[in-house]
Amino acid sequence: MNLFDYKRPSSIADAVAAGAEPGAAYLAGGTNLLDLMKVGARKPDVLVDISRLPGLGEIETLQDGSVRIGALVRNSDLARDAGFAKAYPAVAEALLSGASAQLRNAATVGGNLMQQTRCLYFYDQQSRCNRRQPGAGCDAIGGETGKHAVLGWTKQCIATHPSDFCVALAALDASVELQGPDGARSVSLEEFYTLPTEDTPGGADVRPGELVTALTLPADAAHFAGHARYIKLRDRTSYAFAIVSAAAMADISDGVVQDIRIAMGGVAARPWRARAAEAALKSKAPTPELISAAAEAALADASPSGDNAYKIELAKRLVHRAIEQALAGTPQTIPALPGSVFAAQAAGR
Amino acid sequence: MADTPIAPAGHVRLGSNSGQSMTRREGVAKVTGKANYAADNKPEGLLHAVYLESGIARGKVISLNTEAALAHPGVVHVMTPENAPSLAVSPDEKPVPFSARMEVLQDNRVRYAGQPIALVLAETLEAATEGARLLAPEYEAEPARIGFENGEAYDPEFVTTGTPPARQVGDIDAERKKAAHTVEVTVDTPLQYHNAMEPHVIIAQWDGDKLTIDMPNQAIGLARAGIATYLGIDPENVTLRSPYLGGGFGSKAVVFGPQYLAMLAAREVGRPVKLVLRRDQMFGPVQHRSATRQTVRIDLDKDGRILALDHHSLSTTSSFDDWLESAANASLSIYASPAIKVSHTGLRVDTGTPGAVRAPGLASGTAALEVAVDAAAYRMKQDPLDFRLLNYAETDPGTGKPFSAKALRECYAEGAARFGWKGRPLEPGQMRDADGYLTGWGVGTALFHAPFFPAKASAVIRSDGSVGAQTSGADMGQGAWTALAQMAADGLGMPADEIEFEIGHSGLPDGSVAGGSAHTASAGSALFAAGSDAVRQVAEIAMNDPESPLYGAGNEGVRASGGRLHRVDDPARGETYAEILTRAGIAEVEGQGRGRREKSAAEQYAMYSHGAVFAEVKIDPDLYQVRVSRLVGAFAAGRIINPRLAKSQLNGGMIWGLSFALHEEGIHDLRSGRPINNDLAGYHVPVLADVPSVESILVEEHDPHANALGIKGVGEIGITGTVGAIANAVWHATGVRPQRYPIHIKDLLEGELARQRG
Ligand SMILES: Cc1cc2nc3c(=O)[nH]c(=O)nc-3n(C[C@H](O)[C@H](O)[C@H](O)COP(=O)(O)OP(=O)(O)OC[C@H]3O[C@@H](n4cnc5c(N)ncnc54)[C@H](O)[C@@H]3O)c2cc1C
């Protein structure tokens, strides 16, 4: 590990000032950053420890009904907040399906948003990687690509965003609040992640020194409390990233889908909103045929980036399942997959 | 997980200790952090060593920036091929069993990714780590050869260490002509890397030409002999301390290049040196399980009896050494067949050299054989268990010898009853659970060798009444501290918690290798004998002492228990060891013991532990997420010294089998040859939630030939059989016959799509 300085500012303003220095990196739970430093994928000159900054640890419901989640709220605290889990069950489900209990206890909400891809070639320092070094090339292409993107990729980068949490957030139209040297801004979470283009690899759109201060869920996000699911597929029951995942949430009355949200994880460099799938069901009384059509629509633009065509079929089936289950209810009323971590935790609640 | 260990009914005890489910002797020390593992030692003046590993798989290192590394604050010394001291013998020499060709920076050649190419010593671990990074190697790379398609095939002279690579029993062509049915399957198994919780560690300190080492090791005697030879010093000058190991699984039976580098470096700089492998460094120089591509062909008569069994394994090895997974040999000992052919082809790839990984040969071999046997049963439309019983081997198929003992039939029966095998539909895809998941049941036969290694131990009885026993054996976590102490205590006629007991040090009598599932039998027999020898000496003193109540009782007339000798005909008449020795004015007697196997028995009988494993899987019918909802294994392994620990071993083995079937795989980039999932986030092993129910049953078995005490082993057998049982359950649930391990969602989905395409 390279030598680096360590700073622990005591206010957001000081943090942003320190974070704007060249070579600075914010340290929150450290569950991703420290691993990256150990393998040499990140070599910051200064670690700006934000983990004790005041004012970033709250979950607040605002006047207008929107919810603001401070960037330092721990993943497990948010998932276990009874009021929050009841209002946004799929978000809780997504959080609990991520990483392991130990990691969730340490990991912050802001860090989860900002975590790096799990592309094995990003981690392997001898491999060429455009994300690590723009213009270097991408050694993932033609390599082990079983878990890489099937949507929104280019030859620049075929990596996926690994977060579970963000998939549910994207479905709910969450936005990210940032504080930078030039002031504050808010951006939709979906757009916060830029997709690769023909000549850029994509990634989180943070400007130098910008600190994620909070996430907000708009007021209408609460409309989906009764019909929401997040399903994650993986080869091991826990402590594994998604092969593909899907969030589906619906607002149903009189047997008609008033509003529906569908997003996928593990398929692209951002949590992928499937708007065409949503359109297939919105304002309709759902039928199996409509659900199938929606699932087809969700993957209509997909193409394999390597040895991963199976993910397209799998994602289709998973979206289908997520919609079906969301229409039927929430994790409280529908069994999780056998052996699912969520099944155990839901039961213990 | 159901578990209250119960000794099998009618179990014969050696004394009051063996056969009891005692808890771990060192358990409290371990959970309170008082057990001193090798890396916990901090000798005065310690330097930290970090080696730099090669980033290419084949070629040459052409430059290393040693100046940059040496300029980094805290870096003390950098060892490269240019200045590395050499061993006293050629690094290609193999002075002791299990040796591999040594890699000690003898040249600049790179033979696999992860090979040590330089060693940095520094005052702190961080400085050594950064020093290694600053070496910024440049290479002359040659294309990596990795994967079944890219390796170089060759006909091996032997498999594992010295086993013939091919064997034939009967006339396979003649039997094939009689066949009514033929089944053939090809199954791939991946590279699996050793990943004990505790990585390889060494702390080496020299005092003149005396070397003291703290290092987790499974074979202290061999290690000491090897170290002495390689370093050109007297074995007496090597002290090796290895009281606790955080897992070994075969990888700690060998001392590897990086550990030798630390010893050489410590001698060079005159300070103690500590080297701890990082997790990613476990994917290179410290052995792994070969990848195999196995083909099993079974020819059957019209009733489903096997006529010919042909098992071939293409096993990978390194470009510079010859260890090969003996997978095909699994077919020599499990099912009866008039003709059997087993053969191996080696495949040289650019990895480190493979070696023994828990249940070598048989884990991989049964993973393929059991799938083929299941396919054969289905071809005959027979229940897989009935099919196995139909082809039950009454004598060892490979040698024709009788088994020393074989309670496999009982294993099948007890396992099937416990699992509820009855009523299993023959056709796949017939069972669904209440939640709609496809449910499948599979069975596999488990088998492991029951070798025996000559071992020595000593015991002492003192005039103050204290007693003790010692051997240099190793506790890798399997429970040797406890089970061996139970046997020593029985030899000494004392309760186990009242004896002083010592293992894990080279100064003790050589307890041989903790490996081959033979440690309890081998070292345990020696300890029992040593204890008995000490008691015999005390008894002789008493029987010759007119003042003793035992005077004249004769050898057969005296029994030992609770630190006291008494007459068989009148237990009230006796006295304690302390009384006898005190009156005789003798401070202590020392007993010596050896564990051995009768030569005639070894020649006459085939010796194995046996078992049957039953698996239930639940599989999502559309998404193919697989979960093993139940594993039940029934095992017969002779006398069980500690049922609780034996069950832990068997359960742990079955969990490893699950890991083999569904999770473990070392992935190398085929172009660079580098392992790219070299951490525990990427290299999957099961988490607790993957093993909701694992149960092992100890089946009563009396083995009069394996050794005097009738002990076989339980350490490795649990993996065998389990892998196939799970693969067969997956088939039973889905109708897709797995062709490679680990079985993933991708394989089952693609299997379904392939079937739809017809
Ligand atoms: C083995 C393993 C398995 C995992 N499995 C999963 C999984 O299945 N699903 C899943 O979703 N996640 C998974 N994770 C990832 C985990 O969720 C993230 O590591 C965690 O959320 C990061 O949070 P942190 O607070 O520890 O961030 P840190 O490690 O401290 O930071 C991560 C990055 O975010 C930046 N950062 C942190 N906070 C801020 C902020 N407020 N403003 C700006 N930048 C910031 C840091 O500079 C750094 O670049 C896994 C992680 C590990 C190690």
Ligand code: SF4
């Ligand atoms: S896919 Fe993206 S992250 Fe992976 S190596 Fe290529 S550029 Fe880097």
